[in-house]
Amino acid sequence: MLTDLTLAEARDGLRARKFSAVELTDAYLAAIEAVNPKLNAYVLVTGEAARAQALAADAALARGDAGPLAGIPLAIKDLFCTQGVRTTAGSRILEPFIPPYESTVTANLLRDGAIFLGKANMDEFAMGSSNMTSAFGPVTSPWTRRGDNRALVPGGSSGGSAAAVSARIALGATATDTGGSIRQPASFCGITGIKPTYGRCSRWGVVAFASSLDQAGPVARNVEDAAILLRSMAGFDPKDSTSADLPVPDFAAACRRGVKGLRIGVPKEYRSEGMPAEIEALWQQGLGWLREAGAEIVDVSLPHTKYGLATYYIVAPAEASSNLARYDGVRFGARTAGEDLASLYENTRAEGFGAEVRRRVLIGTYVLSAGYYDAYYLKAQKVRALILKDFTDVFRTVDALVTPTAPSAAFAQGEKMDDPITMYLNDIFTVPANMSGIPGLSVPAGLDAQGLPLGLQVLGRPFDEETVFAVGAALERAAGFTALPGIRAGAGAGG
Amino acid sequence: MSLDPATVRRIAKLARIRVDEAQVEALRTDLNSILGWIEQLNEVDVTGVEPLTGGTQMALRLREDVVSDGGIADAVLGNAPDRNGEFFAVPKVVE
Numbered sequence: 001m002l003t004d005l006t007l008a009e010a011r012d013g014l015r016a017r018k019f020s021a022v023e024l025t026d027a028y029l030a031a032i033e034a035v036n037p038k039l040n041a042y043v044l045v046t047g048e049a050a051r052a053q054a055l056a057a058d059a060a061l062a063r064g065d066a067g068p069l070a071g072i073p074l075a076i077k078d079l080f081c082t083q084g085v086r087t088t089a090g091s092r093i094l095e096p097f098i099p100p101y102e103s104t105v106t107a108n109l110l111r112d113g114a115i116f117l118g119k120a121n122m123d124e125f126a127m128g129s130s131n132m133t134s135a136f137g138p139v140t141s142p143w144t145r146r147g148d149n150r151a152l153v154p155g156g157s158s159g160g161s162a163a164a165v166s167a168r169i170a171l172g173a174t175a176t177d178t179g180g181s182i183r184q185p186a187s188f189c190g191i192t193g194i195k196p197t198y199g200r201c202s203r204w205g206v207v208a209f210a211s212s213l214d215q216a217g218p219v220a221r222n223v224e225d226a227a228i229l230l231r232s233m234a235g236f237d238p239k240d241s242t243s244a245d246l247p248v249p250d251f252a253a254a255c256r257r258g259v260k261g262l263r264i265g266v267p268k269e270y271r272s273e274g275m276p277a278e279i280e281a282l283w284q285q286g287l288g289w290l291r292e293a294g295a296e297i298v299d300v301s302l303p304h305t306k307y308g309l310a311t312y313y314i315v316a317p318a319e320a321s322s323n324l325a326r327y328d329g330v331r332f333g334a335r336t337a338g339e340d341l342a343s344l345y346e347n348t349r350a351e352g353f354g355a356e357v358r359r360r361v362l363i364g365t366y367v368l369s370a371g372y373y374d375a376y377y378l379k380a381q382k383v384r385a386l387i388l389k390d391f392t393d394v395f396r397t398v399d400a401l402v403t404p405t406a407p408s409a410a411f412a413q414g415e416k417m418d419d420p421i422t423m424y425l426n427d428i429f430t431v432p433a434n435m436s437g438i439p440g441l442s443v444p445a446g447l448d449a450q451g452l453p454l455g456l457q458v459l460g461r462p463f464d465e466e467t468v469f470a471v472g473a474a475l476e477r478a479a480g481f482t483a484l485p486g487i488r489a490g491a492g493a494g495g
Numbered sequence: 496m497s498l499d500p501a502t503v504r505r506i507a508k509l510a511r512i513r514v515d516e517a518q519v520e521a522l523r524t525d526l527n528s529i530l531g532w533i534e535q536l537n538e539v540d541v542t543g544v545e546p547l548t549g550g551t552q553m554a555l556r557l558r559e560d561v562v563s564d565g566g567i568a569d570a571v572l573g574n575a576p577d578r579n580g581e582f583f584a585v586p587k588v589v590e
Contacts, residue, residue, distance in 0.1 A: 062571050100570040200551035212550040239560065242551050310533045321510060328511070330583050332574035342511070350513035358512055361526055365510040366498075366526070376533070383545030388547055420525060421532050437550045462552075465541050 002027040005166045007072055007225035008252075010171060014061060014071045021057035021071030025115055026049050028073045031489035032169045035142075038487050041154075041163040043078055043100035043136045044086055045118035051117040058134060069232055070113030076242035077161045078119040079126055080106045081205040085116075090124040090134040090157075090208040090285075093333045093352025098252035103205025104175060104217050104237045112232040120173055121160030125324065126181055126209045131364065132413060133356045135206045141189060142167035142485035145450040152410040152452070155185030155426075161219050162189040167491040172229050175261050176206060178213045179312050180208025180406075180430025181297075186219050187405035187455030190444045190483060192226045192472065193219040195430075197462045198437035199244035202237035210319035211242075213312075215435040216222040223443060223473045227251035227330060227346075254466035255473035260294030264406070264471065265398035270429055272407060273410060279404045279454060282446045286402055286456045289478030290471065298398055307383050308432040309424060311464040314367050314380035315435070321364025335424040348383060359420065388436040390464040395461045400471045403429050405442040405455035429457060439465045441474045465466035496529050 002024050004372050005013060013019055036042050036081065050073065051249070057071035081087045081099035101112070107359045110116075118276040123133040130153040131139040136411050139159040141152040143166070154163040164184035175182040177195035184262045186193030194217045207212060218229035231251050237243040241269035266287060271280070287297050329335035329348030336351045340345035367376035407428055433440035441463070442455040456475055460468035484491075498506075503523045507514040514522060570579045577584040 012575060018577070050533075052570055057574075096576075097574055101575055102566075174558065199553065210550070215550075242549065242553075244551070244553065245556075256536055304539070307536060307539055308536050313529060314533060314536075325511075330585055333576070335576035341585050343513070344586055345511040346513035349511055353512065359522070359529075361510050361512065362503075362506050363526060363529055366506045366530075369509060379536055379541065381548060382541035382544040383536055385544050385547035386539065386541070419528060421528060434550075437552075487550070 001481050001490050003031050006221045007171050007228055009392065010072060011401035016471050017061070020062065021054040021115065022051065023072060025054035025073050028117055028169060028171070035167050035169050035404045035489055038360065039140050039163050039167060040137050041121055041139050041160040041169065042075065042118045043088065043160070046085060046116060050115050051413050058117060067111060067113035067271070070405055071115060072113070073115045073117050073171050074109065075118060075120040075161055075164040075173040076116050077122055077158055077174050077176060079122060079176050079207045081217055082106055082119070085119065086270050087119065087134070087207070090122040090136060091122055091354070091357065092135040093327045093351065095334055095346070097333055102204060103160065104202035104239060105206065105233045109232055109245060114232070116213070117170055120164055123157035123159065125207065125320070126157040126176055126178055127320070127356050127360055128156040129180065129184055129423055130416070131156040132417065133354055137164050138413055140413070141238070142487040143189065143452055144486055145452060150412045152190065154401060155188035155410065157181040159167070159217060160324035162186055162191060163218050165189070165191050166485055167487055170455045172218055172225055174233065175214060176216050177216060177220045178209050178316060180261070180264070180427040181455060182217050182219060183430050183440055183455070184406045184426055186442040187453065188410040189482065190453030190485065191219055191221060192223050192441065192443050194232060194441040194465065194468070195439060196228050196234060196465050196468060197244070197439045199242050200234045200463070202240040202243050204237055204239040206321040210316040211323060212319060213316060217440070218450045223469060223476045224252055224255050227255050227469050240305060244463065249466050250463060254469040257470040258293065259290055259471055259474045262295045262471065263298050263398040264290050264295045265298050265306065265394050265401040266402055267300050267302045267403060269302050270403040274426065275404070275407050276331055276448070278448050279407070280287065283404050283456065286445055286475055290402065290474060290481055291480065293474050300394045300398060302394060302432070303392050304383065305388045305432055308387055308435055309428055310384045311380045311387065311435060312431045313424060314376050315384060315430070317360040318368050318377050319364070321361045321368065324357070338381050340408065362475060376482060384435050387432055389471050391438055400467050401459040402471065403457045403459070405457040406430060409448045409450070409452035409454055411422060418426050433459055438462055439468050441468050441472045443475050445475060446481065447483055479481060498523055500529070
C-alpha cells in the first residue's frame with residue numbers, strides 16, 4: 001500500500017506519475033483516522049488544508065516545476081508555529097494560540113512542496129523523555145513487548161512525531177532536540193532521527209525551550225529519508241541570530257559515501273554501569289559492522305561525559321525560566337483571571353503550566369537568582385566549555401563517534417515517574433551533543449529480547465553531518481533493520 | 496544546600512507561579528532532590544576555564560538598523576485574551 005513507501009520511493013513514484021499527491025495524501029489521512037485514536041500521535045489533523053496542498057503539488061508535478069518534496073505528507077511537531085493553524089507546544093497555556101506567522105523550517109518545507117497532515121503531540125514545551133507531560137494526553141508507542149500488551153512510551157519530547165512515522169501515519173516529521181528529544185524517541189520507535197549541528201536549522205518560529213541547545217531536525221523511515229528532509233529544513237535565516245551562514249550540502253549523496261578509511265571513536269565513558277548487556281552487545285556489533293565496511297575503530301575518552309546531565313539540568317531550566325516568562329496571560333495564550341495584575345500572572349502560570357514545566361521554571365529561577373548565579377549557572381557554563389573541549393580534542397583524531405542512543409529500550413507508560421531524576425537519566429548519552437552543539441543521529445540497529453527497537457547514535461564534527469549520514473547509512477545497511485510495530489497503517493483491525 | 500519552605504515560596508514569587516501552601520512541601524522535596532544531584536559538579540575543577548555561553552562558536556552578526564516589519568496591530572493583537580482597541584487590556588494597575 002502507498003503508506004509503505006519510503007519518502008524517496010514516494011517522491012520517485014509521484015514524479016513518474018504512478019500515483020498522485022492527492023491519492024498519497026488521502027491514503028495517509030485514512031491511515032490517521034484508523035490508527036491515530038490508538039496512539040494520540042496527532043493533536044490536530046488538518047485534512048482539508050492537506051488536500052488543497054496535494055492538489056497544488058499535483059499541478060506543480062504536471063507543470064514540471066515541482067519542488068524536491070512535492071506531494072510528500074509530513075507531520076509537524078506542535079512546537080513549530082504554523083500560520084493560521086493552532087500551535088500549542090503541548091501546553092494548556094498555548095491551547096488558544098493561532099500563530100499569525102510560519103516558522104522558517106516549516107516555510108522551507110512548504111517552499112519545497114511538502115504537505116502538512118497535522119500537528120504532532122509532544123511533551124509540554126519539549127520538556128520530557130516519555131511524552132507523558134503533554135497537556136493533550138500521552139502518546140502510546142506503536143510498539144509493544146512480546147506477549148505483553150502494556151502501553152509503552154514512544155520517548156520524548158518528539159514522541160508524536162516518532163510514533164506517527166513509525167506507525168506509517170506520516171511519511172516523515174519535523175522534530176526538535178534540546179537534550180535528546182529527536183534521537184531518544186527515534187531509538188524507542190525504530191526509526192531514524194538527526195539533530196543537526198546547532199545553527200544548521202533556523203530556530204525562528206519554533207517555540208523556545210532552551211535557546212542555546214534547541215535544534216530542529218527530522219525523524220524519518222530511514223537514513224536517506226532523514227537526509228532528504230534535513231536538506232529542505234536547513235539553511236541560513238537572517239531572522240535567527242545564531243543561524244549558520246553556510247551552504248547546505250546534499251546530505252542524501254553523503255549516505256552513499258561508505259566508511260572506508262574513516263576513523264570511528266568509541267568513548268569509554270559511555271560504557272555506563274547498569275547498562276543492559278544487550279545494548280552493550282548491539283554496540284559492539286555495530287562497531288564490528290563498521291570495521292567490516294572498512295572503518296578503523298579507535299578507543300577514545302570524553303572525560304567530562306558524566307557531568308553532561310547535571311550541567312544540562314542547570315543550563316536548560318535557566319534558559320527555560322527566561323524564555324517562558326513571556327507566558328503571562330496578557331499578549332497571547334490562555335489567561336486565568338486574578339484580582340490584580342500580579343495575581344493574574346501567577347494564576348495564569350499556575351493553571352497553564354503542567355507539573356514538570358513548573359518544576360523546571362522554578363529550578364531555573366533559583367539558579368539564576370541573586371547570590372546563586374555563580375555557584376550554579378556560571379559553574380555550569382564552565383563545565384559546558386570542558387564538555388565541548390572533550391569533543392574538540394577527540395575530533396582531532398577521529399571522524400565520528402558511535403555510541404548507544406539511550407541506556408534502555410522503551411519503558412511502559414507510568415514507569416520512571418516516581419522522581420524527576422530517574423526520567424532525566426534517559427538523556428545521558430544524548431545531552432553531550434546539545435551541550436557542545438555537534439550533530440547526532442540515531443539509527444535503528446536491532447531489537448532487544450522483548451522485541452523492542454534499540455538505536456545506535458553517530459556523533460560528528462560541527463557542520464559535518466555528511467560524515468554522520470555516511471556512518472549512519474553504513475550501520476543501516478549492515479543492520480538490515482526491517483522490524484515493524486504491531487500498531488501501524490494497514491496492520492488490520494487487530495493491529 | 497537545602498531549600499527551606501520560605502525559599503520555595505520566594506522562588507515561586509519570582510517566577511510568578513502561584514504555589515498553594517499544600518504544594519510547598521512536595522515541591523521542596525523535588526527541588527532539593529534535583530539540586531542535590533546537581534551538586535556533583537563541585538567535583539569538577541574549572542579553574543581558568545572560560546564559560547561557554549552559547550550553542551555556537553560563531554560571532555554574532557550585525558544587521559542594518561532599519562524598520563523591517565510593522566503596521567500589523569491586528570495580527571499582533573489577534574491572540575490577546577483581552578484587548579481594548581489597539582491595546583492589550585489587563586486589570587487596573589494604578590488607581
